[in-house]
Amino acid sequence: MLVWTTVKAAMRSLFANKLRSFLAMLGIIIGVGAVISMLALGAGARKQILGRVTSMGTNLLIVRPGSNPMGGVRSGSMETLRLEDAQAILRKVEGVWQLSPLAMGRAQVTYTNQNTNTTVMGAAGTYFSIRSFEIEKGRPFTSVEEERSGRVAVLGSSVAELLFGKQDPLGEKIRVKTVNFKVIGVLKSKGDQGWFNPDDMVLTPHSTAMALVFGQIHLNEIDVQAREGADLKEVETGIEEVLRARHRLRPGEENDFFVRNQAEILEMASSFSRTFTILLGGIASISLLVGGIGIMNIMLVTVTERTREIGVRKAIGARNKDILRQFLIESLLISGMGGIFGIGLGIAAALAIGAFSEFQTVVSLGSVALALLVSASVGVFFGLYPARRAARMNPIEALRYE
Amino acid sequence: MMLETRGLKKTYILGETTVHALDGVDVDIAEGEMAAITGPSGSGKSTLMHILGCLDTPDEGTYILAGEDVSRLSGDQLASIRNRRIGFVFQSFNLLPRLSALENVELPLLYGGRKDARGAAENALATVGLGDRMGHLPAQLSGGQRQRVAIARAIVTDPAILLADEPTGNLDSVTGREILALLGRLNSQGRTVILVTHDPSVAASCSRQIRIRDGRVAEGD
Numbered sequence: 001m002l003v004w005t006t007v008k009a010a011m012r013s014l015f016a017n018k019l020r021s022f023l024a025m026l027g028i029i030i031g032v033g034a035v036i037s038m039l040a041l042g043a044g045a046r047k048q049i050l051g052r053v054t055s056m057g058t059n060l061l062i063v064r065p066g067s068n069p070m071g072g073v074r075s076g077s078m079e080t081l082r083l084e085d086a087q088a089i090l091r092k093v094e095g096v097w098q099l100s101p102l103a104m105g106r107a108q109v110t111y112t113n114q115n116t117n118t119t120v121m122g123a124a125g126t127y128f129s130i131r132s133f134e135i136e137k138g139r140p141f142t143s144v145e146e147e148r149s150g151r152v153a154v155l156g157s158s159v160a161e162l163l164f165g166k167q168d169p170l171g172e173k174i175r176v177k178t179v180n181f182k183v184i185g186v187l188k189s190k191g192d193q194g195w196f197n198p199d200d201m202v203l204t205p206h207s208t209a210m211a212l213v214f215g216q217i218h219l220n221e222i223d224v225q226a227r228e229g230a231d232l233k234e235v236e237t238g239i240e241e242v243l244r245a246r247h248r249l250r251p252g253e254e255n256d257f258f259v260r261n262q263a264e265i266l267e268m269a270s271s272f273s274r275t276f277t278i279l280l281g282g283i284a285s286i287s288l289l290v291g292g293i294g295i296m297n298i299m300l301v302t303v304t305e306r307t308r309e310i311g312v313r314k315a316i317g318a319r320n321k322d323i324l325r326q327f328l329i330e331s332l333l334i335s336g337m338g339g340i341f342g343i344g345l346g347i348a349a350a351l352a353i354g355a356f357s358e359f360q361t362v363v364s365l366g367s368v369a370l371a372l373l374v375s376a377s378v379g380v381f382f383g384l385y386p387a388r389r390a391a392r393m394n395p396i397e398a399l400r401y402e
Numbered sequence: 403m404m405l406e407t408r409g410l411k412k413t414y415i416l417g418e419t420t421v422h423a424l425d426g427v428d429v430d431i432a433e434g435e436m437a438a439i440t441g442p443s444g445s446g447k448s449t450l451m452h453i454l455g456c457l458d459t460p461d462e463g464t465y466i467l468a469g470e471d472v473s474r475l476s477g478d479q480l481a482s483i484r485n486r487r488i489g490f491v492f493q494s495f496n497l498l499p500r501l502s503a504l505e506n507v508e509l510p511l512l513y514g515g516r517k518d519a520r521g522a523a524e525n526a527l528a529t530v531g532l533g534d535r536m537g538h539l540p541a542q543l544s545g546g547q548r549q550r551v552a553i554a555r556a557i558v559t560d561p562a563i564l565l566a567d568e569p570t571g572n573l574d575s576v577t578g579r580e581i582l583a584l585l586g587r588l589n590s591q592g593r594t595v596i597l598v599t600h601d602p603s604v605a606a607s608c609s610r611q612i613r614i615r616d617g618r619v620a621e622g623d
Binding site for chain 1: 452455457458477478481482484485486490492496497498500501509510512513514555559
């Protein structure tokens with residue numbers, strides 16, 4: 001029997017029961033729609049995270065103090081990093097192009113009657129290029145201001161807007177904790193990066209932040225930028241050697257600091273987003289399973305209803321496999337059409353989520369192909385039992401069925 | 403012989419009792435004959451028809467159809483025999499409601515893998531006098547017309563035997579006579595026709611009557 005004839009017959013029987021066929025499809029439509037939109041959400045999150053990590057700057061290594069071992073429980077950060085450590089790294093480690101020592105913390109920032117609690121970032125002038133910050137207006141701080149603990153500040157765009165509104169902040173005096181700073185520049189907006197919003201901060205020279213704002217002699221972080229083409233792994237080893245020597249760590253003793261390079265951060269972020277995608281996709285595929293059960297239910301009803309037709313077809317020469325094929329094609333059509341509508345629904349949902357929420361969504365061709373494949377397999381898998389039942393009917397009993 | 407059975411036996415177990423539906427049936431039907439199989443209900447008439455129609459196989463005995471032993475075939479082999487050798491006409495027509503008359507008649511040819519299905523089906527419908535109703539759905543046809551479509555479907559594969567099970571049972575007497583006349587005409591063109599009926603007046607239209615009683619042939623010819 002020609003496949004096309006069978007497909008035509010199956011289409012006809014689906015159209016003869018429009019509502020029932022639609023309801024059978026609905027489960028698959030919703031299931032596929034959910035899978036597509038969830039995978040799109042996952043892929044969007046991945047793209048967003050990778051984008052953020054990349055926007056941190058290239059060839060970046062981050063040195064942070066180790067956490068405090070207290071009776072086996074690690075809590076808080078040690079105060080082991082010093083300005084001298086940063087200077088030693090710059091001097092001694094091969095492949096280091098520039099670095100910025102960082103001292104940071106939250107502080108109250110005031111201008112006239114406006115005030116906000118924000119991150120105060122004590123950094124070197126190199127920080128702007130290491131982290132690819134651009135100056136919207138004004139200028140970054142100079143090395144003279146860095147050395148002499150100049151009371152100058154560069155504002156993140158949202159801080160500037162909050163404190164000054166439409167007014168030009170350049171040259172104005174703001175107060176950080178109890179210290180007055182002169183605003184010399186405003187950063188171009190970078191957008192929220194999830195764990196850290198670079199628009200919501202005030203940059204000052206690190207010496208000023210350490211001495212006047214936080215009153216600390218340790219650093220919270222050193223951002224190191226390697227030379228273009230340098231081996232990040234080698235630079236990392238170099239930094240470790242210099243710091244271990246400076247901190248007089250004996251061989252075998254654990255580092256009291258740690259170094260992360262951007263590749264590791266990327267790896268971490270992408271493995272996180274992969275887990276996230278699998279989780280979302282997994283939850284969504286449960287609804288596909290439910291859709292499949294719905295198809296099986298409808299197909300069982302259809303087979304019972306058409307027992308007599310099966311008897312007639314067998315009497316005039318249909319073999320078991322002809323009957324099997326007929327009902328399999330029917331369930332495949334239900335799930336396949338459900339899959340196609342579901343893809344439409346999923347793409348629409350993904351676009352809607354992308355447009356009306358803060359999440360990005362990316363519908364990949366792969367997820368569409370996967371959804372089609374899965375819905376077809378659902379049709380075959382859940383259609384197989386009803387189809388076999390039809391195929392194995394005894395023609396005499398089937399012909400007698402009322 | 404077109405059809406030849408020897409010692410056909412078929413036994414059913416219904417609960418505690420064993421029913422000998424067929425208890426050694428010998429039947430010979432020659433090519434071109436028109437025979438009626440008659441008998442009261444419970445006589446084994448239906449069981450014999452199922453076996454002659456290759457819908458079922460006997461427990462014992464042999465059945466030779468058009469020179470081929472078909473008594474021990476598998477389900478799919480029987481399906482192929484039914485497709486090529488047997489044309490069924492049922493009491494309740496048994497047309498597929500969503501297919502047009504032409505498509506119903508084409509169906510056996512499609513299952514047989516024939517390529518000229520359309521033309522052969524058109525010829526068969528013309529033979530039964532429905533050349534002008536090919537595109538109609540069964541629901542748009544009268545009872546007599548539906549039975550004619552069923553007969554066209556039965557002869558379209560040019561089978562060895564035409565097996566009609568109470569073909570007039572659902573028709574009024576005038577239409578019933580027309581259908582019998584059509585079967586008679588097909589017989590006179592050389593087709594072997596077997597009618598299964600409990601109606602003596604229908605059986606009387608056949609040249610030969612095979613009476614079944616208690617699973618045996620109680621022949622009167």
